[in-house]
């Protein structure tokens with residue numbers, strides 16, 4: 001793990017890249033940001049998490065780091081240990097976590113629970129789509145105050161540019177750097193279903209509604225996947241996951257129209 005702490009004092013915010021070692025957009029954005037030498041007005045932590053996986057060009061070494069939280073200090077698995085070390089670095093911080101996908105070229109942001117803090121984090125991304133992923137559970141943002149941005153297609157230059165734009169907008173929104181920025185009012189979706197299936201061809205487009213009765217995935221020798229009720233595909237792809245086509249979501253409305261979700265005990 002590589003950690004840069006900028007400014008003096010205790011940071012309140014952190015940007016995290018490369019929980020997945022083959023999603024380099026966040027690392028590229030952090031390195032571009034460091035090279036630009038912005039004067040920082042408040043301290044900030046930048047974390048490039050899975051350096052060993054980056055070096056191997058792999059998503060992970062032993063297991064998916066974003067499924068290993070909270071992790072164990074003395075575990076045998078690299079990611080199990082790293083998860084504990086990452087959480088230690090991020091203790092008490094508000095987090096922007098940067099990822100890439102194989103399913104959708106435009107950036108969007110995941111969150112777990114709509115607290116006043118989360119609402120502000122979502123607005124600070126400047127993005128126009130947000131997804132409540134709490135149905136799926138796990139992940140770093142289930143263990144810290146934070147949001148995770150899918151920046152675009154893995155390996156694309158656009159994903160790195162989106163990651164940089166989101167990072168700069170986010171930091172400027174919180175007054176960490178001086179830069180123009182927008183506070184967005186994203187359209188919000190909530191994942192309600194994990195859609196299993198290996199080897200299917202996904203026929204739809206993410207965030208475009210699939211109607212009841214519509215065939216949305218096919219596989220030779222298997223019955224077609226037909227929607228029994230309308231849904232919005234999220235992270236659905238052909239071959240993006242070993243055992244999933246992706247996720248089905250419902251549209252909730254604009255962020256400004258949604259109530260905060262109370263804290264769970």
Ligand SMILES: [Zn+2]
Pocket residue numbers: 019020023098099100
């Ligand atoms: Zn990822």
